[in-house]
Amino acid sequence: MSEKESVSSSNASEEKPLLRKRSSICKASDSTCSSDAKNVQASKLDVNFRASAPAHKRLRESPLSSDAIFHQSHAGLFNLCVVILVAVNSRLIIENLMKYGLLIRAGFWFSSKSIREWPVLMCGLSLPLLALCSYAVEKMRIYFHIPESIMSLLHFVISTSSILYPVYIIMRVQPALIFGINLMLFSITYWMKLVSYAHTNYDFRCFRQENDKDEAISDAQHSNYPQNISLKGLAYFMVAPTLCYQASYPRTNRIRKRWVFRQVVKLLIFTGLMGFIIEQYVNPTIQNSQHPLKGNYVYAIERVLKLSVPTLYVWLCIFYTLFHLWLNIIAELTYFGDREFYKDWWNASTVEEYWKSWNMPVHRWMVRHIYFPCLRKGISRDGAVLISFIISGVFHELCIGIPCHMFRCWAFLGIMFQVPLMVLTNYLHNKFQSTMVGNIIFWVFFCIVGQPISVLLYYHDYINQKSFPIRS
Amino acid sequence: MSEKESVSSSNASEEKPLLRKRSSICKASDSTCSSDAKNVQASKLDVNFRASAPAHKRLRESPLSSDAIFHQSHAGLFNLCVVILVAVNSRLIIENLMKYGLLIRAGFWFSSKSIREWPVLMCGLSLPLLALCSYAVEKMRIYFHIPESIMSLLHFVISTSSILYPVYIIMRVQPALIFGINLMLFSITYWMKLVSYAHTNYDFRCFRQENDKDEAISDAQHSNYPQNISLKGLAYFMVAPTLCYQASYPRTNRIRKRWVFRQVVKLLIFTGLMGFIIEQYVNPTIQNSQHPLKGNYVYAIERVLKLSVPTLYVWLCIFYTLFHLWLNIIAELTYFGDREFYKDWWNASTVEEYWKSWNMPVHRWMVRHIYFPCLRKGISRDGAVLISFIISGVFHELCIGIPCHMFRCWAFLGIMFQVPLMVLTNYLHNKFQSTMVGNIIFWVFFCIVGQPISVLLYYHDYINQKSFPIRS
Incomplete structure (x- = not known):
């Protein structure tokens, strides 16, 4: 299996231009000239590429031994990651379809209820x-x-x-x-x-x-x-x-009707995709799970990891439909000019940077109506940040706790947990002078730890609660 | 859930140096000076960051709408891919362990047999x-x-x-x-x-x-x-x-004994890892599979995709142990200087480039003893390439067919299939002027289509053959 082989040497491509030049000169000439060109090629072949010429001419390092590997492009490895991801996800989709069939119900979004x-x-x-x-x-x-x-x-x-x-x-x-x-x-x-x-x-x-x-x-x-x-x-x-x-x-001049139509179509497609992922992948996994803080921990980790991929995709769908499509459609219809509803939070090198760039409307509101008023009242910078996070946490809790009819404070604690995480990633960012470490930590907490654990916690507390009659 | 919040505005960090400068001047002065600095800060806050100042000052595009997105860094997305890959693979490892337990046998590599x-x-x-x-x-x-x-x-x-x-x-x-x-x-x-x-x-x-x-x-x-x-x-x-x-x-001067020792340790570790992946992931998947060309196609695709990830890892292990570690150890022990046993084939933008860079010893042999002698005999470039691939295909078939006691020509056909693939990726590479398209096609055929299908084909023909008594 180790025998693989060659197509043409790089040297061969070097000699090509020379040959082409020579033959173009001969073009209008007689047929002996073309055989002459062949001889030139043949003699070149004879000298440089014959078996008696040495194949190994100088000392060379293996690519993986040399330091140059750290400065080379790794575009190929990125492509490999993408290909593996597509392969793994395709398989999981097929496996899921073979196991459950199509789970989506016609009455998922609207029903007589x-x-x-x-x-x-x-x-x-x-x-x-x-x-x-x-x-x-x-x-x-x-x-x-x-x-x-x-x-x-x-x-x-x-x-x-x-x-x-x-x-x-x-x-x-x-x-x-x-x-x-x-x-x-x-x-x-x-x-x-x-x-x-x-x-x-x-x-x-x-x-x-x-x-x-x-x-x-x-x-x-x-x-x-x-x-x-x-x-x-x-x-x-x-x-x-x-x-x-x-x-x-700041206002725009006109409404681009076709553009709005395209965005609305995209909005419908991505909302449908989101519903499909929730029905087909998130729900069965949650229903087959146990409470993450009770029972077998290995099993809990398996469930959390299994949930992490679909919840991440749902989250990306929510971001795209709500922050890009929905807000842009509203902005276009109201001639609203400042469309910076988010920045490139996916490149965030610290958790702080993420919170500053992922939801710009709320970020601007917080800065204008909470953070700076706090500073003006003489509260310290850290204090103002803490107050901002407490307010944010309360609203997250309201958003989820009220519709679930329970206050377990998971959402509030999740938001408050961002504060130590922010301190940690800022410290790491300063220590390693690298944007990669903080970014990876951000993604791990964002897509592996944060979302799936919150979803599991709320689901199990929701179905376990006895104080309220359940209606779903 | 859409409510997220802010930490401190970017404007806030802009004003910091000014404030620091001012207060450093005041350092040796009396306490009224520091309150003066506070007033300067307060008046700055009053003007720029008060609620009456507009939050939206100019027209701006959403990042995903603007063309700039194509020229920005996507390092964050690469990190996301890596994090998802780690998450998915970790889950599959846990799932596999829960399903099968540890499958590795002590007599896997050596036994009384x-x-x-x-x-x-x-x-x-x-x-x-x-x-x-x-x-x-x-x-x-x-x-x-x-x-x-x-x-x-x-x-x-x-x-x-x-x-x-x-x-x-x-x-x-x-x-x-x-x-x-x-x-x-x-x-x-x-x-x-x-x-x-x-x-x-x-x-x-x-x-x-x-x-x-x-x-x-x-x-x-x-x-x-x-x-x-x-x-x-x-x-x-x-x-x-x-x-x-x-x-x-070309020869080296001395043997780096410690270096050799480290490489030998790595060789043992990666060989063990390879055996573990084969025993724990490849074997169960193959044994639970059906012949890929017979029976349910959706099922076959699921099996091929499930196999693709462990076979890819095994393949990368083989590459690393054989082409990097093993050949480097031999080279060090024989004072052999030219360590270019492979080039950065993972970045190959065409299939041709891959075959030219992944196995340099065989590539050099093919160029020297097959390709150029063919050219000198007057055979065309394409003809010489075809002959090289035929020889390569025959040796691949010998390598696998003989130990399996059968000639199904899957290996030979697999190698010959590289020729149209090479033409295709060269065409795409020239057409799109991009290294990405060819590289992705290369990886798809390399890790999804090629390896797992060959493994399945040989396995099923191997266990189905009746002409030879089976001994495994």
């Missing part, structure tokens, strides 16, 4: 009324000069009810998990927008008062308060793909 | 006698001036018997597969060395005669014939890690 969950839809549709209240409060401030403390109280009541009202509805109606999570996501987005609206307008007023004293700092952006308080402006902010309110946004 | 196969060992040990015959023929030529035709006949008889004698022994003794394959590999290596020895000495004589007529071409390398015909020189050629005879080789 979905109609019973109309209060969830109604709740979502009635949330914009709270934005109207917020608008009314701001308008009243302009006409009646309500003190700031009352303003804060009113905005607090309005924004808090945008969370509590959906929570109450979900607790009462107990809708299917997917509807509950979507309503919670919608209401938290709403809450963040309302907070940003109130905070920004408050800051406009502060800025005005400061500028009355000190005229040195002036910005066109701030001067048009209270003209920015309009129903149209608020409505635009509520539908635009951003969480940060500002008086005016 | 091995002693019965002493004729195989004897045959291997007696092959050097043929080298002595070859030496005797060359010596006789010097003293008795035997005509070249008789010389050719004698060398043909000697070299052919170095193949036929082991074939006869294997047919009679029917040793275990692994011993049979090793003996065939050894004897084919021997055959190639004998052919090279005879051909090179013949060419030395031709060169002398030509130089008697034409003194223009002169080379120190050729002048020392017939002094190079010595027992010592032949013995060195027979043990040196090369298939091409020449009067003298």
Whole structure:
């Protein structure tokens, strides 16, 4: 099996141009010339490539022994990894199909049961009324000069009810998990927008008062308060793909209708793919699993590793459909110009970099309305970061805990676990001066440890809970 | 779940140096200065990072929409692939262990049965006698001036018997597969060395005669014939890690004993790993399979894909132990200087490039003793390539067919299949001007199609054959 063989030596290709040159000169000449060219070739062959010429002429190292291997391209090895991945995944797909058949049900996304969950839809549709209240409060401030403390109280009541009202509805109606999570996501987005609206307008007023004293700092952006308080402006902010309110946004000129159509088609395809992966790969694996913190650990590791690949793919689908396709479609339809909804988080060399680049709307909101206000209050940098993560953790817990009707704090703890992880990867990044180490750690926690363990924990606590009647 | 959050904005890190500079100036000063620095920071925060400052300032594209994505680094995605591969493989290892337990037997490599196969060992040990015959023929030529035709006949008889004698022994003794394959590999290596020895000495004589007529071409390398015909020189050629005879080789000065020891340890580890993979992963999969060309095709594809990963790892182990470790150890012990036993074939952008770089000893032998002699005989380039592949195919068939006691020509056809594959990848390489396409095709055929299908074909024909009594 070790006998493999050759096609033509590299030397052979070197002699080719010479031969070609020679024969092109001869082209118009007689036939003896071409035989002459043959002789030249033959004599060259005779001297350099005959058996009596030595095959080994100098000392050479094996490629794997030499240091050069570290500076060479490894593009081939990357291709090998991709090919193995495709092979392994294809086999697992075939194995899964042979074992379970097609598991997808026609009623996976919508069924007759979905109609019973109309209060969830109604709740979502009635949330914009709270934005109207917020608008009314701001308008009243302009006409009646309500003190700031009352303003804060009113905005607090309005924004808090945008969370509590959906929570109450979900607790009462107990809708299917997917509807509950979507309503919670919608209401938290709403809450963040309302907070940003109130905070920004408050800051406009502060800025005005400061500028009355000190005229040195002036910005066109701030001067048009209270003209920015309009129903149209608020409505635009509520539908635009951003969480940060500002008086005016960078806008595009036109809607590319064909482009939107293509994105919608992609959105449908990837949502379908996501549903297929969940039904066909995630569900059977979870249902055949045991609680990850109880029972055989080797078995638990096997389950977690088996789950890690489909959950990763689902996660990438969620990222692509939500952060790329969905937000871009909304942006295109609202002429919204700043499409930086994410940065290249897949290259993140530390966990900190990942959190800074993967969800830009929330990142910007956190920086603007939590992190810098904390710094201005005299809280230290680390303290401000910790507060940001606590708020993020609470919202993650709300998003998952409420629709599951339980508070196990797994989501909250998962987010808080990012803080030591961030410190660790920052330390490693500084120590090794390499982007690779942190990036690999990030991926390991992202796709092997994080997602599948959370999914298993929530699933088992969900089916084990007795306090609430289960409806899925 | 879409709510993720921020740590500190990139703007925040920009302001840091300014702040640090300011405070270092103040260091020796009084405490009011430090509060002054705080005010500077506070006013900076007030202007740039307050809620009233716009968060969206200009038009920006999403990273996945922009063309820049094709020019960015994808190091993170490579890391992701590696992490997924490790996860998937770890899971398959755990699953395999839970299903089969440890399959490796103590008597896998050597058992009491091995002693019965002493004729195989004897045959291997007696092959050097043929080298002595070859030496005797060359010596006789010097003293008795035997005509070249008789010389050719004698060398043909000697070299052919170095193949036929082991074939006869294997047919009679029917040793275990692994011993049979090793003996065939050894004897084919021997055959190639004998052919090279005879051909090179013949060419030395031709060169002398030509130089008697034409003194223009002169080379120190050729002048020392017939002094190079010595027992010592032949013995060195027979043990040196090369298939091409020449009067003298580039040599090293000393043997690095520690280095050799390390390589031997690695050799043992990787040979053990190879045996483990074969016993634990390849064998169970093969034994649970059906003939790939009969029965359910989906099932066959599943088996082939399942086999592809362990056979790839075995193949990489074979490459590493044989071409890197084993040949380097031999080279070190024989002071052999030219260690280029392989090039970076994993980056090969065409199948042709792969065959030119993966087995350099055989490649050099083919170029020197088959390809260029064919060209000199007036055979076209393509014809010479085809002849090289036919010879290679015959030897592959001998290597596997004889120890399996059957000629199904799968190995021969596998090698001949490389010719159209070579044409295809060369065409694609020229068409797309990209090294990636050819490299991916090469890996697909190398690790998914080639190895596992050959293994399955030979296994099923081996256990299905009735004409020979089976002994494994």
